[in-house]
Amino acid sequence: MGTIYAIANQKGGVGKTTTAVNVAACIAAAGYETLVVDVDPQGNATVGLGVAREGVGVYDVLGGDVSAREAVRATDIERLSILVSTPDLAGATMELPRLPGSERRLREALEPLREDYAFILLDCPPSLGPLTVNALVAAERVIVPVQTEYFALEGLAGLLDTLSLIQRDLNPRLTVAGMLLTMHDARTKLAQDVEREVRAHFPALVFDTVIPRNVRLGEAPSYGIPVIHHDPHCSGAEAYFELAKEVAARG
Ligand code: ADP
Ligand code: MG
Numbered sequence: 559m560g561t562i563y564a565i566a567n568q569k570g571g572v573g574k575t576t577t578a579v580n581v582a583a584c585i586a587a588a589g590y591e592t593l594v595v596d597v598d599p600q601g602n603a604t605v606g607l608g609v610a611r612e613g614v615g616v617y618d619v620l621g622g623d624v625s626a627r628e629a630v631r632a633t634d635i636e637r638l639s640i641l642v643s644t645p646d647l648a649g650a651t652m653e654l655p656r657l658p659g660s661e662r663r664l665r666e667a668l669e670p671l672r673e674d675y676a677f678i679l680l681d682c683p684p685s686l687g688p689l690t691v692n693a694l695v696a697a698e699r700v701i702v703p704v705q706t707e708y709f710a711l712e713g714l715a716g717l718l719d720t721l722s723l724i725q726r727d728l729n730p731r732l733t734v735a736g737m738l739l740t741m742h743d744a745r746t747k748l749a750q751d752v753e754r755e756v757r758a759h760f761p762a763l764v765f766d767t768v769i770p771r772n773v774r775l776g777e778a779p780s781y782g783i784p785v786i787h788h789d790p791h792c793s794g795a796e797a798y799f800e801l802a803k804e805v806a807a808r809g
Contacts, residue, residue, distance in 0.1 A: 560593075560675040561809055562668065563735060564697035569713055570684035573703040573740030575602040576775055577801075578681035580794075581701075583784030584802035586638040590676035593630065595668070596643035597693045598683040599650070604642040607633045608782025615642035617650055619667045620692070621657070626667045627674070635787065639675070647689075654688040661688075661728055665696035686720050694724045699735035699809065706742040706749045706768070710756055735808055736765040738801065743771045767801040770794065 565578045578594055586592040596603040601611045614629040619641065630639050654660045668678060680693040694700065700721060704710050714737075725732045737760055743749045757764050769775075772794035778785040786795045 560591075560672040560678050561699065562672070562678045562680065562697045563805070564680045564682055564690075564693040564700045565703065566682040566690055566694065566700055566717070567702050567704065567713075568684060568686045568690070568717060569705070572705040573738070573769065574598075574684070575606060575681050576779075577701060577703050577738060577740065577769070577798075578603050578679045579606045579779070580775070580784050580786065580798040581802050581805060582638055582677070582679050583635060583786050584799050585677050585806070586635055587786060588802065588806075589637070591637050591639075591674060593639045593641065593671060593675040593678045595641040595664075595678060595680045595693075597647075597664070597680050597689050598643055599645070599648035599689070600683065601643035601645070601647075602779065603681040604640060605782065606779035607635070607638070607640055607784070609633055609640055609642055611642060611644050613642070613644070615644040615647065616664075617644055617647040620650055620654065620663050622663070622667075626671050630671070635784070650689060651687050654692070661691050661695050664692035665729075668696050686717075691724065691728075694721065694732060695729045697729070698731050699733055701735050701805070702737045703740045703769075704737050704756060706739045706752045706756075708748065708752070710752050711759060714760075734763060735805060737763050738765050738767070738769065740769040741771045742768045765801060765804055767797060767804050769797045769801065772797075 618624045774792040775794035778788040
């Protein structure tokens with residue numbers, strides 16, 4: 559049975575999508591059937607994996623019009639599939655709360671797919687709205703990317719409170735896989751200070767692997783490929799390989 563990971567943080571631009579796409583690519587490269595579910599109406603994971611934002615996707619699956627297995631699409635990468643975000647997913651934020659069992663719709667839709675994939679990664683939008691709640695109810699583990707910058711800790715306490723509430727009321731199996739320091743610039747004292755502070759604040763919760771700020775990571779999405787296929791030897795690719803190993807080991 560596959561494990562479902564949500565990549566979540568209500569802040570935008572912290573590295574959620576980069577982490578979802580690149581961890582998924584590393585896991586697929588290691589030989590496991592892997593699925594990315596693009597739960598963000600912005601569709602960056604879909605585009606970052608070179609897939610068109612059309613046809614059936616998460617929106618249709620949440621609405622119950624099509625099964626998740628029917629909606630899954632292959633990518634150009636071996637063993638890596640995707641459930642895409644189409645533009646109509648933006649409307650789901652309004653429509654979802656009116657549907658029966660609104661918080662559990664993604665969980666129920668994905669359940670049969672756990673037989674098909676070893677890892678399922680859910681890329682969440684930058685909010686704690688209905689789509690993120692659906693992802694957190696579907697997931698067993700959460701990866702929380704944290705940008706290594708001055709306000710890194712801000713918002714994290716609120717996110718952890720939300721996770722506890724979901725765990726208590728909706729999804730007792732949910733645990734934090736880890737917090738991930740991203741966009742780390744080892745040359746700056748600020749990055750070192752922030753890393754120390756986050757590790758001190760959340761001992762045992764922060765992944766050993768730190769994702770460096772790396773130009774290749776930023777440019778890979780414009781080619782519609784994960785960084786390990788864009789430049790397998792860059793620092794970003796190496797870091798995501800290490801992280802994938804750590805995620806698998808912790809799981
Ligand atoms: P989120 O999904 O949390 O909004 P993204 O993963 O889309 O964040 O990252 C925000 C922006 O920063 C994107 O343009 C992405 O390509 C870039 N980016 C993410 N991680 C890195 C990194 N480690 N080094 C350089 N650029 C990065
Ligand atoms: Mg994103």
